[in-house]
Amino acid sequence: MVFGIATFITDAISRSGYFGLFFLMTGESALLPIPSEIVLPFAGFLVFSGKITFFSAVLIAILGQLFGSIISYFVGYYGGRRAVLKYGKYIHLKENRLEQVEGWFRKYGSLAIFFTRLMPIIRTVISFPAGMAKMKFSKFLFYSALGIIPWTIIFVYFGYTLGEHWQSIIATFDKFQLVVLIGIFALIGYWIWKVRNKNK
DSSP states (O other): OHHHHHHHHHHHHHHHTHHHHHHHHHHHHTTOSOOHHHHHHHHHHHHHHTSSOHHHHHHHHHHHHHHHHHHHHHHIIIIIHHHHHHHGGGGTOOHHHHHHHHHHHHHHHHHHHHHHTTSTTGGGTTHHHHHHTTOOHHHHHHHHHHHHHHHHHHHHHHHHHHGGGTTHHHHHHHHHHHHHHHHHHHHHHHHHHHHHHHHO
16 A cells, blocks of 8 residues: 555656645645655655755745644644544543643643654644644744654655665555554553543
């Protein structure tokens, strides 16, 4: 599946250039299943090929991620709480627990935004709860950029240094993504188990 996604990504950027890069990175940060761990190294490969410049690739990718994050933030801001209260009951997430989560996020949200921007999968989700917790927009944007910038530079540079072998990063990403997903499902399972035991 990952290689199929990689084919779609490379075709989109090859045909559309900077617009394709911006569009894909916007989608990635707006909760679409588009892994930046593939998009950015391919952009680095295009830098290696001389088709685009390193500075432009990094700048366009950063702007795309920020734009997608803003979309996700405002979706959470205006409709996130209502949606979570409606569907959260399936994982025992009631209003009082949601208020606890929101309180935690208001207290530690800045650190959460920064550090999760440096983690796969989770980095694309964090904007939604930030909006839901009504985090100050300027602070959200600042800490998002603080995490997005090094992530972008590192992965574009990986693609540039790997050159024609940039696809070797896909297999590594596939394995690492599986580990992260297992960790996420384990945390969700623990949360449900803990809430059920407490209710009993």
